[in-house]
Amino acid sequence: MDILAVLNLSEIALYFSKMSMFPLFDLAYYIVSILYLKYEPGSVEVSRRNPIASWMCAMLYCFASYIMADILLGESPLHYFNNTSHILLATAVWYLIFYCPLNLFYKCVAFMPVKLILTAMKEVVRVRKISMGVVHAHHAYHHGWIIMALVGWAKGAGVALISNFEQLIRGVWKPETNEFLNMSFPTKASLVGAVIFTLQQARWLPISKHNVVFLFTIFMVVTKVFMTATHSHGSPFAPIEAFICPIIFGNACGIYDDHDRVCSRDNVQSCTPSNLSPYSAKTKEELNEGTRKKKCKKTE
Amino acid sequence: MDILAVLNLSEIALYFSKMSMFPLFDLAYYIVSILYLKYEPGSVEVSRRNPIASWMCAMLYCFASYIMADILLGESPLHYFNNTSHILLATAVWYLIFYCPLNLFYKCVAFMPVKLILTAMKEVVRVRKISMGVVHAHHAYHHGWIIMALVGWAKGAGVALISNFEQLIRGVWKPETNEFLNMSFPTKASLVGAVIFTLQQARWLPISKHNVVFLFTIFMVVTKVFMTATHSHGSPFAPIEAFICPIIFGNACGIYDDHDRVCSRDNVQSCTPSNLSPYSAKTKEELNEGTRKKKCKKTE
Amino acid sequence: MDILAVLNLSEIALYFSKMSMFPLFDLAYYIVSILYLKYEPGSVEVSRRNPIASWMCAMLYCFASYIMADILLGESPLHYFNNTSHILLATAVWYLIFYCPLNLFYKCVAFMPVKLILTAMKEVVRVRKISMGVVHAHHAYHHGWIIMALVGWAKGAGVALISNFEQLIRGVWKPETNEFLNMSFPTKASLVGAVIFTLQQARWLPISKHNVVFLFTIFMVVTKVFMTATHSHGSPFAPIEAFICPIIFGNACGIYDDHDRVCSRDNVQSCTPSNLSPYSAKTKEELNEGTRKKKCKKTE
Numbered sequence: 001m002d003i004l005a006v007l008n009l010s011e012i013a014l015y016f017s018k019m020s021m022f023p024l025f026d027l028a029y030y031i032v033s034i035l036y037l038k039y040e041p042g043s044v045e046v047s048r049r050n051p052i053a054s055w056m057c058a059m060l061y062c063f064a065s066y067i068m069a070d071i072l073l074g075e076s077p078l079h080y081f082n083n084t085s086h087i088l089l090a091t092a093v094w095y096l097i098f099y100c101p102l103n104l105f106y107k108c109v110a111f112m113p114v115k116l117i118l119t120a121m122k123e124v125v126r127v128r129k130i131s132m133g134v135v136h137a138h139h140a141y142h143h144g145w146i147i148m149a150l151v152g153w154a155k156g157a158g159v160a161l162i163s164n165f166e167q168l169i170r171g172v173w174k175p176e177t178n179e180f181l182n183m184s185f186p187t188k189a190s191l192v193g194a195v196i197f198t199l200q201q202a203r204w205l206p207i208s209k210h211n212v213v214f215l216f217t218i219f220m221v222v223t224k225v226f227m228t229a230t231h232s233h234g235s236p237f238a239p240i241e242a243f244i245c246p247i248i249f250g251n252a253c254g255i256y257d258d259h260d261r262v263c264s265r266d267n268v269q270s271c272t273p274s275n276l277s278p279y280s281a282k283t284k285e286e287l288n289e290g291t292r293k294k295k296c297k298k299t300e
Numbered sequence: 301m302d303i304l305a306v307l308n309l310s311e312i313a314l315y316f317s318k319m320s321m322f323p324l325f326d327l328a329y330y331i332v333s334i335l336y337l338k339y340e341p342g343s344v345e346v347s348r349r350n351p352i353a354s355w356m357c358a359m360l361y362c363f364a365s366y367i368m369a370d371i372l373l374g375e376s377p378l379h380y381f382n383n384t385s386h387i388l389l390a391t392a393v394w395y396l397i398f399y400c401p402l403n404l405f406y407k408c409v410a411f412m413p414v415k416l417i418l419t420a421m422k423e424v425v426r427v428r429k430i431s432m433g434v435v436h437a438h439h440a441y442h443h444g445w446i447i448m449a450l451v452g453w454a455k456g457a458g459v460a461l462i463s464n465f466e467q468l469i470r471g472v473w474k475p476e477t478n479e480f481l482n483m484s485f486p487t488k489a490s491l492v493g494a495v496i497f498t499l500q501q502a503r504w505l506p507i508s509k510h511n512v513v514f515l516f517t518i519f520m521v522v523t524k525v526f527m528t529a530t531h532s533h534g535s536p537f538a539p540i541e542a543f544i545c546p547i548i549f550g551n552a553c554g555i556y557d558d559h560d561r562v563c564s565r566d567n568v569q570s571c572t573p574s575n576l577s578p579y580s581a582k583t584k585e586e587l588n589e590g591t592r593k594k595k596c597k598k599t600e
Numbered sequence: 601m602d603i604l605a606v607l608n609l610s611e612i613a614l615y616f617s618k619m620s621m622f623p624l625f626d627l628a629y630y631i632v633s634i635l636y637l638k639y640e641p642g643s644v645e646v647s648r649r650n651p652i653a654s655w656m657c658a659m660l661y662c663f664a665s666y667i668m669a670d671i672l673l674g675e676s677p678l679h680y681f682n683n684t685s686h687i688l689l690a691t692a693v694w695y696l697i698f699y700c701p702l703n704l705f706y707k708c709v710a711f712m713p714v715k716l717i718l719t720a721m722k723e724v725v726r727v728r729k730i731s732m733g734v735v736h737a738h739h740a741y742h743h744g745w746i747i748m749a750l751v752g753w754a755k756g757a758g759v760a761l762i763s764n765f766e767q768l769i770r771g772v773w774k775p776e777t778n779e780f781l782n783m784s785f786p787t788k789a790s791l792v793g794a795v796i797f798t799l800q801q802a803r804w805l806p807i808s809k810h811n812v813v814f815l816f817t818i819f820m821v822v823t824k825v826f827m828t829a830t831h832s833h834g835s836p837f838a839p840i841e842a843f844i845c846p847i848i849f850g851n852a853c854g855i856y857d858d859h860d861r862v863c864s865r866d867n868v869q870s871c872t873p874s875n876l877s878p879y880s881a882k883t884k885e886e887l888n889e890g891t892r893k894k895k896c897k898k899t900e
Contacts, residue, residue, distance in 0.1 A: 046481070051549055052491075053480035074676030076374030078451075082444040099549050144682040151678070164768065168464065173475030175773030180653035181646070191652075249651055249699050346781070351849050352791075353780035376674030378751070382744040399849050468764065473775030 013214035021125055023089060028121035030093040031109050033061040033159070038097055038106065046170045047098040053169050058094035059087070060166045064159035069133050069151050073140050112229070119228050123220040130156035130190055131213050134197040148198040149191075156190025185227065185235045189220060192237075313514035321425055323389060328421035330393040331409050333361040333459070338397055338406065346470045347398040353469050358394035359387070360466045364459035369433050369451050373440050412529070419528050423520040430456040430490055431513050434497040448498040449491075456490025485527065485535045489520060492537070613814035621725055623689060628721030630693040631709050633661040633759075638697055638706065646770045647698040653769050658694035659687070660766045664759035669733050669751050673740050712829070719828050723820040730756035730790055731813050734797040748798040749791075756790025785827065785835045789820060792837070 037043055037058055047054035060067070066080035081087055096105035108114060133155030137148040159166050160179045167174060179187055193216050199205045200212050223236055235241075337343050337358055347354035360367070366380035381387055396405040408414060433455030437448040459466050460479045467474060479487055493516050499505045500512050523536055535541075637643055637658055647654035660667070666680035681687055696705040708714060733755030737748040759766050760779045767774060779787055793816050799805045800812050823836055835841075 048549065050481050051545075052483070053478075056480060070374070072676060072678050074374065074670070074674065074679070076372065076440070076447075078372050078441075078444070078447045079374070081446045081450070082441045084443065084445060087446050140676070141682045143684065144678070145684060146681045146687050147676075147678045150681070168475055169478065169480055171476050171478065171481050175768055176771050178653075178769065178771065180656060180769055181650050181771050183652070245651075249648065348849065350781050351845075352783070353778075356780060370674070374674065376672065376740070376747075378672050378744070378747045379674070381746045381750070382741045384743065384745060387746050468775055469778065469780055471776050471778065471781050
């Protein structure tokens, strides 16, 4: 990595890789995570009537990545709850965000400049988690490259991957969609990151681990802060996907592209012929309505 | 514990703590549990057409606490099924309750005086399970106080915590509610018990374990037998909750209290303005209808 | 086993038991499994718009038996994903079946004679899996007969037992039915096989393991190939069930039999009295409509 050497960034990366996440960065992670829980419709009502259900959701928002990784590796899903101080810190954040008098804490952390800093810190934790998830899986399965990528993904994407079941605790059930069908940017980025870290772990990338972590952190922080600041929801992966998908999954995609192209020219209503399955009829609805809905929901 | 010493109860408690649960108390546990399965709407039809699905539900009613505790501690969920004699006993109870000619067995055990005795015995097993769940978790995580409380809770509350998934086996799906949103008395009591036993395990309570178990058993037996005998569903925790909740989760609760207060004075229909989210609109319905429905369902 | 000795089949059975499944038989298993995934309504649309969700479903169709058995025995659900070559082979099959130009691969393997051979090979793998599942559980629990039968069943029935959750990944949710309520032939046969292998493992059957595997494989191959060739969906277990069920779960079944008998004579509409619960009202619908739907879905 000559560029890094020239810029003397390798030393910064090494120093960065030794930086402790607890308590400051973890705190930011908890705050932003539970902030997004509060954005979920109905979550405030649940917190009023069922503090325990609300607390469980908050814990999932903060620790689902650990829970999932432990489950995937056959360990106790509560393993991370051994760190009582982390749980108490997250509980304090949950309490302040939902029950602080005058909603003061919420207003402070949702204030845009503060939120941007917290979001940046959260992404630092996310990348560290992906990297540690891959290492964790590598310890258990030395040549299980797929396992490493999947565990790293679970560590990075966190609660999003099990959002259906997190919602179920709050009495909400949306089976028609899930994170695999409508991937948000952090989920996609976590998958990409997990694959990169796995390649690095397999020594197929000629770059040291702390440099990968450093570079990927910069990418995530810049992208996510930009997206949060501009309320943008366009994925930076969209052009790459638009290029690669038709090649790999290609000719078939065309069918739907043609259909959608016709629809955008004409009246949308007339484009839902009765002989279309309810499933494919939903496609356009998702394309139109879904993106708007995602604006509120998926910018985790 | 001077009072216990004066009454010579400590010895009784010690003797009680050494009493074996199998087979008599466990039998009572299975009978009452499967009785409540039979009360569930649709469960008799399932037992007629799908004995295997019915058997699986019965096993969950009897052993969900073990299954959940094993899952939470990263062990095999079938671990307890190694005790073939327990499973066969529960299977026999399931068979007799659902398929006994003339419904004789059901009529016997559902006869109130018998049922009260069985209920009392079930509560003895429940408290023992909570205590053993905390100890079990303590062995795995010496300082994991939160893990101990959660495992103890799972051991005490049993199938209630996963009732959504137990119902799913019978083809019933009620995502709008679950045990976390509408806690029944046994679930709340199990949580309280698990916290108390965890505090005792952490030596923060100046009282020996067998005394805690004995006293909590008396509380559970008396309360549950009284509730079953009077068909009452008022939780004995209600006054404490009414006192503590407004202090801890307080000012926010007020919003809903005000709204509900207006509603009770006026026509309920007019109190559901169209701009209320479907979620909050459900609040009152749950408060009114929900309590009635709970009467049939939640007195486990 | 004199008959086997006379026919010199025992040697064939022994040779057969040593035959490796990878890669040829496993390949057939993956092809037939993913073929059935493609038959599922909506799965092609998912593969176009969400290759990752589609890939996950394909992996569940191929490896759910391993995942479930590992979960049931408290091991990592991703344990089998350590066999990278198996996963890559299944991924290649998934890619070819869903994205092959001109749908060529699909047309080849769905061509009846080819499909019959592949189905026969799949059943060979299935029986081997059941047998190995029982042995696997036996290693963990030497006297856990119920655990052995359940793990063997999970290994044989595969994705069918968790089809509700597999569908959920594709955005489909059918809580009103599941494999326990409407068992398909392979699921029932797997249960029977798991019980037989468990009895053999417990030395309650006077027959060697490779002979049981051989005989049960012949039964499964013949039955499944016949059913696939004739598009038949009548279970060969139906007569046995019709004989045994009334004896064991008997008098009660009568109620429904009488009701249904009346219904088949008269107008079906008039047979759904308003005082019937929605659950029991569905019974007939399932008996009439359900069987037709099953024809498309359940011949796995």
